[in-house]
Amino acid sequence: QQPVQSPQAVILREGEDAVINCSSSKALYSVHWYRQKHGEAPVFLMILLKGGEQKGHDKISASFNEKKQQSSLYLTASQLSYSGTYFCGTENAGGTSYGKLTFGQGTILTVHP
């Protein structure tokens, strides 16, 4: 079963903040976040391993709540370059599914000037 992302789409003005959520019904080992621009390959943003850690990359950060099997991606002070479709990809706990990511359906983020 694929993780569920919310919202499905979000429209921002430059400088505004956004949160994208990813929820799974299965015990997770890790959550990956990728951004894909139209006609391009998905680009890696960050990985979160179980343990509830929070990671950051410039003005993009994420958290992983292992107990709830949920992850959130935080985009602060959005820039035009943040526009694209954001996917979370999950690896299930159990140690046998390394590299086998199950992706959510994506969240379309549009940033306007």
Place this chain on the structure above:
Amino acid sequence: DAGVTQSPTHLIKTRGQQVTLRCSPKSGHDTVSWYQQALGQGPQFIFQYYEEEERQRGNFPDRFSGHQFPNYSSELNVNALLLGDSALYLCASSFFSANTGELFFGEGSRLTVL
């Protein structure tokens, strides 16, 4: 440093035909995974190759098969094409011993089945 390269970038086939897609992983990577991405959807895992063997497989029929060569490059073969096989096929490479790590995706091969 070359990233993941895939070929061809676009191709059109008719139902019942067979197709072969190719992927060269990022330098230093030894693991190749293939994903199918339908329009407006997230990528779906097809299978993963490491040490020239299929290590994991997603919910795809046997019409989908693959191969990994000693130089770590990989092929995806799809037989008896169906209209529903039309999609973007993404290759992703990684380093197996990293235990978990980021996937580097290629630009993909867009397959249209008529």
